[in-house]
Amino acid sequence: MARSERHFSVYVALACVLSLGCAATAEKVATKIFAADQTLVFDRTSELLPPDSLRVTSNADRQIALAWDPVLVGDVTGYVILRAAGNGEGQFKRVGITSSRFGTVFTDSGETPGALGDGQTYSYRVHPYDRQGRVSRSHAALTATTEQRPGVPEGLVVYSNLPRKAVLSWKPSDEPRVAGYGVYRCPTMAGPWEHVAFADGRLNSVYEDSIPGDLRVMYYRITAVNRFGGESEMTETPIRAVTKAEPLPPIGLAAETPRLGRVALRWAPNVEPDVRSYEVWRSEKSAEGFGEEVRIASVESAKNAYVDAAVGCGETVRYRVRAIDADGLESYYSEPLEVAARDLGLSVKRAPTGLVLRWDPKRAQPFGSATVHQLRSFLPNKELAEVSNASEVALPELGPGTRLEVALAGAADSDGLPPVCRIDVPSGS
Numbered sequence: 001m002a003r004s005e006r007h008f009s010v011y012v013a014l015a016c017v018l019s020l021g022c023a024a025t026a027e028k029v030a031t032k033i034f035a036a037d038q039t040l041v042f043d044r045t046s047e048l049l050p051p052d053s054l055r056v057t058s059n060a061d062r063q064i065a066l067a068w069d070p071v072l073v074g075d076v077t078g079y080v081i082l083r084a085a086g087n088g089e090g091q092f093k094r095v096g097i098t099s100s101r102f103g104t105v106f107t108d109s110g111e112t113p114g115a116l117g118d119g120q121t122y123s124y125r126v127h128p129y130d131r132q133g134r135v136s137r138s139h140a141a142l143t144a145t146t147e148q149r150p151g152v153p154e155g156l157v158v159y160s161n162l163p164r165k166a167v168l169s170w171k172p173s174d175e176p177r178v179a180g181y182g183v184y185r186c187p188t189m190a191g192p193w194e195h196v197a198f199a200d201g202r203l204n205s206v207y208e209d210s211i212p213g214d215l216r217v218m219y220y221r222i223t224a225v226n227r228f229g230g231e232s233e234m235t236e237t238p239i240r241a242v243t244k245a246e247p248l249p250p251i252g253l254a255a256e257t258p259r260l261g262r263v264a265l266r267w268a269p270n271v272e273p274d275v276r277s278y279e280v281w282r283s284e285k286s287a288e289g290f291g292e293e294v295r296i297a298s299v300e301s302a303k304n305a306y307v308d309a310a311v312g313c314g315e316t317v318r319y320r321v322r323a324i325d326a327d328g329l330e331s332y333y334s335e336p337l338e339v340a341a342r343d344l345g346l347s348v349k350r351a352p353t354g355l356v357l358r359w360d361p362k363r364a365q366p367f368g369s370a371t372v373h374q375l376r377s378f379l380p381n382k383e384l385a386e387v388s389n390a391s392e393v394a395l396p397e398l399g400p401g402t403r404l405e406v407a408l409a410g411a412a413d414s415d416g417l418p419p420v421c422r423i424d425v426p427s428g429s
Contacts, residue, residue, distance in 0.1 A: 047136075048074045051104065054140035055368060058107075060177055062116045062228050064144045065107040068126055074289040075130040076101045087143055088123035113227035119148040150178050150224035150232040158220060158241045163327035166241035168207045168220055178202045179227040185209065185220050189238050192222060214329055215245040247272045247323040247331035250304075255339045260363060260408065261314055261419025263339050266305040267321055274326040275301045282308065283335070285316040293320070309416020313406075314343030344406060345423040354397045355425065357404065361391040367418070368410035375403040375422070402426035 051068040058065035066081070078099040082092040096106050108124075110116040121353045123143045129135040155171035168183065180200045184193040199207045211218055217306060219238040223231040230285045252268035263281065280297040283290040299306050301323075311317060320333040345360030364370070369388040372395065373381040384404075395404075402425040 014369070016198070021123065027081040034298075039072070044303045048076060048130060048138060050136070050138040050140045051126055051128065052140070053080065053294050054124075054126055054142050056142065056144045057105070059144060060147045061226075062114045062118065062146055063109045064105055064116065064122060064124070064146060065105070065124070066124060066144075067105045068140055069103050070102050071128050072101075074128070075132075076128045077131045078103055078129060079106075080127045080129055081106050082125045082127070082136055084123045086123065088122055088141075092125060093122075096247075105424075116146050118146060118226070118228075118230040119186065121145045147177060150175055150226055150228050152224050152232045152235055153181060153224050156220070156222055156235050156239055158239045160240075160242045161244050163244045163329055164211055164214065164216075165243065166209050166211060166218060168209065168239075168241075169224070170205050170222060172203045172205045173224050174427045175224070176202070177226045178224045180204065181207075182223040182225050182231055183207050183209065183220065184222065184234060186211070186219050186238070187216075187218055189219050189240075193234070198225065209241075211243050214243055217241070218243075233419045242384055244327065244329065247275055247325050250278060250321045250323055250334040252344065253319065253321055253334045253337045255337055257342045259365075260342050260344060260367070260421075261309060261311055262416065263308040263311050263317070263319075263341060264305070265308065265319060265337075266322070267334065269301070269304045270323045270331075272325060275323050276308075276326050277301055277324045279322050279324060280306050280308070281320045281322070283318050285318070285338075290318050293318075298324075307416070311341040313341065313346075313419055314422030315341045317341065344408075344419075346406065346423040348404070348425055349421060350428075351394070352396065355395040356392055357395055357406070357423075359406065359421075360394040364391065364408060365409065367408035369408070371409065373405045373407070374398070375405055381405070398425050400420075400425055 016320040018053060031349040048139050049071050051071050054066065054068040056064060057067045078097060078101070080094060082098040083089045083095045095108050098104070098106060098180065108116070116122070119274070121143055125139040125141045127135050127139040148194045150173060153170050153173060157169050159169070170181070179202065180198050181204070182195060185196050186193050196209060197207060199205070218241050220241065221234040221238050223234050225231050249268055250267045250270060250412065254266055256264045258264055267278070278299045278301065279295055280299060281293050283293040285291075296308065297306050317339055319337045319339065322333045323331040342363060344363050347358050349356045349358070356384040369386065372385045372393055373383050375381055387393045404423050404425065406421045407418055
């Protein structure tokens, strides 16, 4: 079928539908004909008048909404809307159609949502067409610009000296198109700026940013963002935040060994006013060196001293102390302090009847009694003797290398564990 014949068939179909009074069906047919993406042919003989008062009713949300007055004379069936980028220098493309003389409003949303962009200018033409599908060359025209990108947010402030975080606050935007705010940060003012968060909501004007580390410097800038992701410029001047510093390591750690099984520690109080407590850590020395460090106490900040009442006789231990502030920030450890605890002066001598275990009675004060055990690897320890108010005890014959343990007891152990001293049975006499 020739092109003219196809057009004639369509016009006949339209005429038949209209003659039957089916206006709704006519609108559907007309929409189908002119909604297809094909080049419009303008009928030079059409005498339809152009619409009056073509105007922009909205340019928000990356859309252009148009309206015009209806053409009340002539065989007007609807209007075709064409668009070109910029001021009309480019090619016009059809973007919409209405199917009624009174269909005088149209919103151009672009080929996809948001495609028209922010602050972009477009030219429009509105052409009437008649019942036979002939599009008039006469048209109304205008240029329109989509709404600009959001304005730069104002009033950005930052709250510093917080534990491992910074809190930003700004004035909420007055622009309804703002959907939220982009938060950018950098450890220097020079950039590059890292996008760290989107604060969702126009009225959401506070953001709390976590910063790894203490006494860290971070700079911030923010943008306003519309619902299509269009951003304003960044705030001009970067705002600096500094996280709270951790406490200083305690200094002046010193120790005394007033008696067996006890080490009295003291240190200088920290200068920070919000130190909450001090932690005392201890490691014990063996033939291989110092072992794993263990926290043995938490001391209130007002008491910058601690008595370790669980130290073995003659044992060498190492102490370190660190401060904890009210926000839970931890200082680094103090300088380590090695302490050799007092011993009991134990000695083992062989006698005709067995072994004699002796100790220094002055060092044993003020404990009143002692219990001697034989330490065994795979069996429970064996009690060998118990004495009171004495500084020696007779033991049965034991082989060289047998390990003995002397546990002192008495009123003095009420403030801590009783001291324990150990010695190996030597070879020979």
